[in-house]
Amino acid sequence: MEASSARLDVSKLDRGEMLAAVGGLLLAIGVFLPWYATDSANRRFSVIDGATGSLSCWDVHSILRWLLLAAAAAPFILAWIIMRQHQLSWPRGQMTMVVAVAAFGLITYNGLIDRPGDVGVSLKWGWFVALLGSILMLVGSVWRQSETEIKRKPPGTI
Numbered sequence: 004m005e006a007s008s009a010r011l012d013v014s015k016l017d018r019g020e021m022l023a024a025v026g027g028l029l030l031a032i033g034v035f036l037p038w039y040a041t042d043s044a045n046r047r048f049s050v051i052d053g054a055t056g057s058l059s060c061w062d063v064h065s066i067l068r069w070l071l072l073a074a075a076a077a078p079f080i081l082a083w084i085i086m087r088q089h090q091l092s093w094p095r096g097q098m099t100m101v102v103a104v105a106a107f108g109l110i111t112y113n114g115l116i117d118r119p120g121d122v123g124v125s126l127k128w129g130w131f132v133a134l135l136g137s138i139l140m141l142v143g144s145v146w147r148q149s150e151t152e153i154k155r156k157p158p159g160t161i
Contacts, residue, residue: 037128077099
C-alpha cells in the first residue's frame, strides 16, 4: 500500500456526508438529553421505573441507548470510508441509510407507540433532537447513496 492511499482526503466528503455526520452528532447528543417528563401533579401513577421528573434515553432505556449510540457512529464510519477511498461491494451510504431507518424506527416506537411509564408521561425536547438526528442521517446517506453508481450484475447471477 502506498503512503498516499493511507492518507485521509477530506475533499472527498460532500454535503451528504456532512449532513449525515451532523445527524449522527445530534442523535448521540439526544441520547443524553431529556426524553420524557412525568406529571408532577400525578406522582402516584406518573413514574418511569420508580423515577419522576425529566429522564433521558440514557436513564430509561438500558439497551436502546447503546443501539442509538452505535447508530450515531455510522455516518462517521461512512465519512472515514470515503476519505480513505475504500472500495465497497455496495453503494456508499447504503448501510448508513439502513442504520438511520432503524434508528428512526426505534426512536419513533419508543416515543409514540410504547412510551415508558403508565400515565402522564410526556415527550421532552431531547426526543425530538434524537429524531431530527436520525432524519438528517437518513437524508444525508440517501443523498450520498444516490450519487454512487450501482454496478449491475448480469442476468442469472446472484
